[in-house]
Amino acid sequence: MMLLQTLLLFGTQALAYIRPAPHPDSHITRSGSELQLNGKRWTSSGANVYWLGLDENVIPPAGEPFYAPLNASYPTKGRITEVMTTLNVMGARTIRSQTMGVSVGNPLSLMPELGKVNEKAFESMDWTVYQAKKFGLRIFAPLTDNYDYYHGGKFQFLRWRGIDIKSTGTLDPKVQEFYNNRTIIDDFKNYIKILLMHRNPLTNLTYAEDPTIFAYETGNELGGPTFGDKNVSAAWTKEIIEYIKELAPTKLAVDGTYGINESHLNISSVDIFSDHLYPVNIEKLSKGVAAVGSVDRVYFAAEYGWTPPVNLTDFFTWIENQQNKTKPIVSGDHFWSLFMHNVPDCSTFVDHNDGLALQYGNPKNPAHYIAQISKIRQHLFKMQGQVVQAESPPAPCPGE
Template structure:
């Protein structure tokens, strides 16, 4: 029951118990506008950790794989383990990661060139799934990106078929060929199949079979030539969602359009709709929840900026209060939210925190955090436990660095 309140001691005991590696994990399912785990309502709040499969923030030791052009490298196993352990301490149930699904176009990618498969790229992804499972966390990830970042996205698929267009500023209308060109659609579906049929040596399961990866998104912040236009054809979204379901009938599918495209609400193979919040905006959030509710589907606030520059329309407290209040309803519709984004130590260096320059980096436990940052992180932790029906105090328990 959502309203259950446990003392802090019991919360700590529960955390200790749930880090045991479990041989099997039940699937997350959807019943109308609710997510369910073994018949009980399940919420999905957590954090974004975009770099779990492939990183851009750390120069590795000499001799380790490194692609200078994009500053790309594989994260160490210790960094991944620390993230999963810390998310558990923070009260998360879910982790969203672009590079657990998007990995094309550079030598360290899963698909460096069209049709080529780099098995080495799966190592960090496999370890991520293993550690998420060990700590009782669930993963969801997009299969492509709207932008031309180091990990790749739709512009890579376009270039592979001779459509080399600008990825910033005014974008050529040819960008829509990603959604309409049959050859490119088939290339993308082949890539999805390669990801989903990969068998993880740590779990013995393919990504399609593994319930730890509970959902895939059709993409990250997808749109058309104009930023925010939601110009993603319904036919494309339906085809990709149905393809994911064909490969993995128990997997949930998230519409990757940036914002709620109401033309997509009737697609039966889409389970979850989402939006991102820069800044936080309770009015925008409530309108999105209402729209998704008309289709009896689930809503995620899949990204939100948590720092002061993202609280110009609504405060962190107002944003969380709205989401938590929805959980008291018979049909809550919104099942989770995910802060952007978590960075911890440069393990095996347990003294140095990894830096990222987008203004939304959350470094849990950094002694250099100013008081107002610590206060915001505490609110996030309290909210994520509240989404589990648990109450915790404002203190932040230490998160050990694995140092491996």
């Protein structure tokens, strides 16, 4: 009721964009280099919202779950709901979220200790899936992380098996044990099984069954001892993707290597290859798309930096023009990254320390940020085949 009242306060202009997408119970499929929904081309542009399962940016009220050493807490339901309303107003179709797949190694994680499951961690994840479906959004999530952040990743799996190495700079070659050590691979697969077999009480579907989660990614920006080396075992990638599809035959699979690893192009079970663009670079983008197109798969620009003076116009135009081709190859792009209010406080925006937090509708946004956000919104609607004006309507804050 409160959400409806809030929507009404913003008038019919905002309400015009708060509508679910068609066929929420149908799975996204792939036909060659094209994603499809019920046999028709489906594009996949949207946002990274990495904190939906577990956050690091808000200190919760006293008594709420909080792990101070890593500043970890669960986002409120109101924050999650507001993100869905905002993305709907912005014209997004998809959300990429690390913590909807990666959650290991601290007391609030899905797996705080090897083999131990923290059911509490599923609550924010379940609410995210439930709300995304209501607002016609789809989710894809990496299953591990190349880095040693608060939500965990490959270094945690290594530590659990006695390989405790530094996680910055040029790494100890033993980091490759994550891809090569049978015990660690099986630990990771067990984690994947726990995640995908979880039944969401709000939907009565397992994550493996739910079409709202349309894809899983082997990891976030995966590599080897040297940053950007793409040194990820093809055998490991094939095994993990085939395991995802064994558990969840309707899911699409994304190669989570940081960049297009050409030695992975012949892995037939990979549906989507992706790259991250900091800054946006059309030459790099076009080369990646050409490589992926050569094996008739789909390409995602899964992350890009959006803040000025980045030239988004040429970047968006290039991607939009591909949609006019018989084989588009590049299905979409996802800006990094969305933050909104500290709900239930609808007056304070949450910030993040990387300088790339997009706060839609923040009255403190400078003019050049507002212009850039408007371009993103117009592009997201254009990827759905719709043209909208530069003026951005408000996104309601649910206040609860």
